[in-house]
Amino acid sequence: MTKVYTRPGTIKEAHFHYCPGCGHGIINRLLMEVIEEMGLREKAICVAPAGCGMLVYNYFDIDTLESAHGRGAAVATGIKRVRPDNLVFSYQGDGDLAAIGTAEGFHAANRGESITVIFVNNGVYGMTGGQMAPTTLTDQVTTTTPDGRNPIIAGYPVRICEVFSMLDGTTYLERVTVNKPAAVAKTKKAIKKAFQCQLDGKGFSLVEILSPCPTNWKMGPIESCRWIDDVMTKQFPLGVVKDIK
Template sequence: MEVIEEMDLQESAICVAPAGCGMLLYNYFEIDVIESAHGRGAAVATGIKRVLPQNLVFSYQGDGDLAAIGTAEGFHAANRGENITVIFVNNGVYGMTGGQMAPTTLLDQVTTTTPTGRNSDLAGHPVRICEVFATLDGACYLERVAVNKPAAVVKAKRAITKAFQRQLDGRGFSLVEILSPCPVNWKMTPHDACAWIDEVVSKRFPLGVAKDVEDGSCS
């Protein structure tokens, strides 16, 4: 919300919040927020943006949402170069429904559906959304950040600002992936969960820009 206020976009911003941890965003964001079915955030955002191209349109999606149930919607929105922004929160689990394994769950990570740890032979490997989407011609800006310490939050804010600006400039699809702690489902203290992002999670999901097309449109 700070970025939206600083960019003076309160009157034009529209957020799409699918089912999941972000579904109650309308209680906290003083902008228009539209609910969508689980996994359909990018599809709904696409429709809104095509009808209201002058508005800033973004979806707020978790890893169970974007990387599993809504993989097709997000992937093809990026491939088409839809001029929308996705804020993708990666906490490695299905946070709202009880801490089940998500596509981003780390190998050997214990969840309610992987009580002995994620096994690659049974469940495959953690999906790196930024790297996958970076292969698509329609994606113009992709960056992975974290929010586990103040300096990281500043960088995350900068990345979101850049993604929104790319949309306002009509460049095409942008996505900011945010590594976020989930102390309850990770069975950790908040301090340990934040430290785990630096010590473990970011090794599988390295921070930084995955793609940035500065000149021209990707769509």
């Protein structure tokens, strides 16, 4: 029998702790596939966040640091300035990058730091139990917006790619998702491109990945994947937001 698929050598033999239907597992796997395929295992340094993504160091067989909540881009800046030949990327959620760590992300982008941010947007604070995130959609119900997000009280969902695209330091920004096989393949391509952009010394790159969170969305996994297409992408349109050649 021919083996058609196998675990990338850059993923440790551990069980993912993620909930059924969660997008993190796919994103983790894609990252490690890309790193293996691009031959970057010995160059890569990952900065893990606080939140559901923080345990990536249990899965990634590359050098990894867990940063404080929101500080990933500043920590990655420090690493990259010391080790410009390494591939340095931060893995950050929406609360991490778009709320508590906005300043660090924004200014790393504005300085054109040669780092990559993998931005996982699932519209909620997952690990703490499904509170409103800066990316929570208008009218979306969370544990802290029990009647739905009311923009008059709680503001509007933040579009990080579009905001960062205004900064001269950013070179490649793309929004993708992982809700179906074709989208997964596209996400892998986007990650590859972002890493290549860093290796070429072009500047700051970011891939925003719309990711299902069935547990906190109170939906089934398939329904969650549909909801991304039907609702989430209306606020967060997919595609390349910025790509400087």
